[in-house]
Amino acid sequence: MIAIKNMDDRIGRKFSNLKERKQAALICYMVAGFPDLKMSEAVIETLVSAGADMIEIGIPFSDPIADGPLIQQASHHALTHGVRPQQCFELAGATRKIFPDLPLIFMTYSNILYRTGFEDFMYKARASGIDGFILPDMSIEESEEYVKISRELGLASVFIVSPNTKDNRARRIMNASTGFLYAVSVYGVTGVRSTLYDRSIKRIVKLRKISNPFLPVAVGFGVQNPDQVSMMVGAGADAVIIGSSLINIIKTSENNPNMLNDLHNFVLRMKNACRHS
Amino acid sequence: MPKDYHNEGRFGIYGGRYIPETLVPPIEELERAYAKSKKDPQFKSQLRYYLTEYAGRPTPLYYAQNLTRYIGGARIYLKREDLLHGGAHKINNTLGQGLLAKQMGKQRIIAETGAGQHGVATSIACAALNLNAEVYMGLKDTRRQSQNVLRMELLGATVHEVSSGSQTLKDAINEALRDWIANVEDTYYLIGSAVGPHPYPTIVRDFQSVIGSEIRNQAKEKFGRLPDAVVACVGGGSNAIGSFYPFLNREEVALYGVEAGGKGISTLKHSASLNAGTVGVLHGMRSYLLQDKFGQIINTHSISAGLDYPGVGPEHAYLKDARKAVYVSCTDRDAINAFMALCKYEGIIPALESSHALAYAMKLAKKIGRNKNIVVTLSGRGDKDINILLERKDFSRYGIKSG
Numbered sequence: 001m002i003a004i005k006n007m008d009d010r011i012g013r014k015f016s017n018l019k020e021r022k023q024a025a026l027i028c029y030m031v032a033g034f035p036d037l038k039m040s041e042a043v044i045e046t047l048v049s050a051g052a053d054m055i056e057i058g059i060p061f062s063d064p065i066a067d068g069p070l071i072q073q074a075s076h077h078a079l080t081h082g083v084r085p086q087q088c089f090e091l092a093g094a095t096r097k098i099f100p101d102l103p104l105i106f107m108t109y110s111n112i113l114y115r116t117g118f119e120d121f122m123y124k125a126r127a128s129g130i131d132g133f134i135l136p137d138m139s140i141e142e143s144e145e146y147v148k149i150s151r152e153l154g155l156a157s158v159f160i161v162s163p164n165t166k167d168n169r170a171r172r173i174m175n176a177s178t179g180f181l182y183a184v185s186v187y188g189v190t191g192v193r194s195t196l197y198d199r200s201i202k203r204i205v206k207l208r209k210i211s212n213p214f215l216p217v218a219v220g221f222g223v224q225n226p227d228q229v230s231m232m233v234g235a236g237a238d239a240v241i242i243g244s245s246l247i248n249i250i251k252t253s254e255n256n257p258n259m260l261n262d263l264h265n266f267v268l269r270m271k272n273a274c275r276h277s
Numbered sequence: 278m279p280k281d282y283h284n285e286g287r288f289g290i291y292g293g294r295y296i297p298e299t300l301v302p303p304i305e306e307l308e309r310a311y312a313k314s315k316k317d318p319q320f321k322s323q324l325r326y327y328l329t330e331y332a333g334r335p336t337p338l339y340y341a342q343n344l345t346r347y348i349g350g351a352r353i354y355l356k357r358e359d360l361l362h363g364g365a366h367k368i369n370n371t372l373g374q375g376l377l378a379k380q381m382g383k384q385r386i387i388a389e390t391g392a393g394q395h396g397v398a399t400s401i402a403c404a405a406l407n408l409n410a411e412v413y414m415g416l417k418d419t420r421r422q423s424q425n426v427l428r429m430e431l432l433g434a435t436v437h438e439v440s441s442g443s444q445t446l447k448d449a450i451n452e453a454l455r456d457w458i459a460n461v462e463d464t465y466y467l468i469g470s471a472v473g474p475h476p477y478p479t480i481v482r483d484f485q486s487v488i489g490s491e492i493r494n495q496a497k498e499k500f501g502r503l504p505d506a507v508v509a510c511v512g513g514g515s516n517a518i519g520s521f522y523p524f525l526n527r528e529e530v531a532l533y534g535v536e537a538g539g540k541g542i543s544t545l546k547h548s549a550s551l552n553a554g555t556v557g558v559l560h561g562m563r564s565y566l567l568q569d570k571f572g573q574i575i576n577t578h579s580i581s582a583g584l585d586y587p588g589v590g591p592e593h594a595y596l597k598d599a600r601k602a603v604y605v606s607c608t609d610r611d612a613i614n615a616f617m618a619l620c621k622y623e624g625i626i627p628a629l630e631s632s633h634a635l636a637y638a639m640k641l642a643k644k645i646g647r648n649k650n651i652v653v654t655l656s657g658r659g660d661k662d663i664n665i666l667l668e669r670k671d672f673s674r675y676g677i678k679s680g
Contacts, residue, residue: 061572061573062442063442063447063448065454065458066455072441076442079573109558111558111568112571114563115557115568115571136298137561142295160298163299184298187458187459187460188299
C-alpha cells in the first residue's frame with residue numbers, strides 16, 4: 001500500500017473546538033447527486049454557511065434497508081441519473097478544496113465497498129478528502145477488514161448503537177468506533193418522526209463516559225425540529241445528525257426557486273438549537 | 278464436509294450477518310430460541326403433527342413413467358411437494374417458523390413474498406397457529422399475481438404493496454426488514470427462503486430438509502438405493518437446499534441446482550446469480566449476487582416470479598465453490614416446454630419454478646441413460662402460472678410456437 005501521511009484529525013479537532021465554545025455539532029446528511037451533482041455542491045455550501053459542522057455525503061445504493069422513503073427516493077433518483085462512486089469522490093474532492101477543515105464522511109452500504117474492495121475504495125475516498133465512513137449494515141462481527149483498513153488509512157469508522165443494544169455490546173461497539181459514535185434515537189429507519197427516546201440517549205452518554213470518554217456521541221434518525229435538537233443536546237449528545245428533514249427541503253428544488261434559502265434558514269434554526277447547552 | 282463448512286454462521290466465506298444494529302438483539306434472540314426448539318421433543322412433535330395432519334406429509338415420490346418413456350433415458354421420479362396444502366413446499370418452513378414464533382411469544386408475523394407462494398403459506402400457517410400475518414409484496418407482483426393477493430386476504434393476512442425500487446421480491450424483503458427494524462420487540466420476521474442474515478439460512482434449510490430426508494427413505498423403498506441425481510430449482514434456494522442437505526455426504530448422489538436463465542444468460546435478462554453473479558453483500562448475507570461493477574443490485578428477469586431474485590442462499594454459494602453441487606440454468610423457453618411435457622404426459626401442472634428443474638432433469642435423463650434414477654423436486658403446482666403463460670405471445674395450448 002502507498003503510505004499516506006497521517007492527515008489531520010478534522011473530526012476530533014472540530015469536536016474539541018465546539019466543546020470549548022459549549023456547542024454541540026450539527027451533522028448534515030445529503031445524497032450525492034440529488035437532485036443533481038451540480039446542485040449537490042450548492043447544497044453543501046449552503047449547509048456549511050448556515051452552520052453545519054460536518055457533512056455526511058450519502059453514496060446511493062440500490063437497496064438501502066436502513067433508510068426510510070425520503071432517502072430511498074433520493075438515492076433512487078441519483079442512481080437512475082447515473083451517479084456512481086467516482087462522482088461521489090469528485091464531489092468530496094471539490095468540497096475539500098473549498099472547505100479544508102470541514103469533516104467529511106461517506107455514508108453508504110457495505111456492498112458498495114465490498115464490490116470495489118475495501119482497501120481500494122477507502123484509499124480513493126481518503127485521497128479525495130474523506131475523513132471517515134458510516135456503514136449502517138456493517139455489524140461489528142463482520143467488520144475486521146473494514147476496521148483494519150480504516151486504522152491504516154486514518155479514517156474514522158463510525159458504528160451505530162440502537163435503543164435495544166445491551167451494555168456489553170455497546171462497549172464493544174464503542175471500542176470499534178472512531179471519530180464519534182452514532183446513537184440511533186428510535187426503533188426504525190431514517191425519516192421524520194415525532195417520538196424520540198431521550199432516555200436511551202442518556203444511557204449511551206452515561207455508558208460512553210464509563211468506557212471511552214473521548215468518543216463523542218452523535219444522535220440521529222428522526223430529528224426534524226429545533227426542539228428535538230435541544231432535547232438531544234440536553235440529554236448529553238455531542239452532536240445531532242439530520243438527514244431526511246433536509247432531503248424533504250432539497251426535493252422541492254424543481255419548483256421552488258427558494259430551495260437553498262429555505263435550506264439555509266432551516267439549518268440555521270437547527271444549529272441555533274445546538275448552542276443551548 | 279470441509280472444516281469451514283458452517284462455522285459460526287458462515288458457510289466458508291458466505292453468509293454472516295450484515296445487518297443494522299437494531300436487528301442484532303432480535304436476531305440473537307432468534308438464534309437462541311431456535312437452538313432451544315431444535316432440541317425440544319415437544320417442539321418437534323408439534324411440528325410433525327402439523328406437517329402430517331395439516332400440510333399432508335409425507336408427499337409421494339412418484340415414478341413419472343410416461344415422461345420417462347417419452348424421454349427414453351434414466352427413470353424420472355417426482356418428489357410431489359406440489360401436493361402439499363397451499364400447493365408448494367413453502368409450508369414446511371412457514372409451519373416450522375410459525376411454531377418457533379409462537380414459542381418466542383411473538384404474535385405479529387411479517388413476511389415478504391414474490392409470486393405470492395410464501396405469502397400464502399405464511400397466511401395459512403398464521404391462520405392455523407392463531408398468529409397475525411402481514412405480508413410485503415412488490416407492486417408489480419401484486420398486479421402479476423392478483424389472485425394470490427386475494428388468497429392471502431381471504432386467509433386473514435394484511436398485504437402491504439411495496440412501491441419502492443424495482444417493486445418486486447428484493448424490495449419486498451427490504452421493506453419487511455425496515456418494518457422489523459421499527460417493530461423489533463413484538464414482531465417475528467418469517468423469511469421465505471434460505472437467504473438473509475444468520476441464522477435464517479440454516480433455519481429454513483433445516484425445516485425444508487424434510488424433503489430430502491423423505492426422498493432418501495422413499496428411494497430405498499422404490500428402487501433399493503439412493504438416487505443417482507437430485508435436481509431442484511434455485512431462486513433463493515430453499516427447496517433445493519432442503520432436497521440436497523441429507524445427501525451432502527453421499528458422493529454417489531449428484532446434486533443439480535437449476536437457476537432461471539430467463540431469456541438466456543448472455544442477454545442479462547435472467548436470475549442466475551450462481552452462474553453469472555459475483556460475490557457481494559445483500560439482505561444481511563454475503564453471497565453471489567447479480568450486481569453491476571459498482572455494487573448496485575441489478576434487475577433480474579425470469580418467467581417464474583419465484584426465481585426472480587438477484588441473490589441466492591449462502592449455503593448454495595458455498596456448495597458451488599466446494600463443488601458439492603452443480604449449478605446450471607434453464608431458459609424461460611426450456612421451462613415452458615418442460616411444463617407442457619409434464620401436463621401432457623403425466624397430468625400434472627407444475628409451477629414454472631419447478632419446471633426449470635424438470636427441464637434440466639429431462640436433459641440429464643437422456644445424457645446419463647437407462648438404469649439410473651433421477652429425483653426432481655416438484656416444488657409447487659402451476660395453477661398460479663396459467664395467466665403468465667397466456668400473456669406470452671408465443672404460447673398456445675400446444676406449447677411454444679417455434680421460430
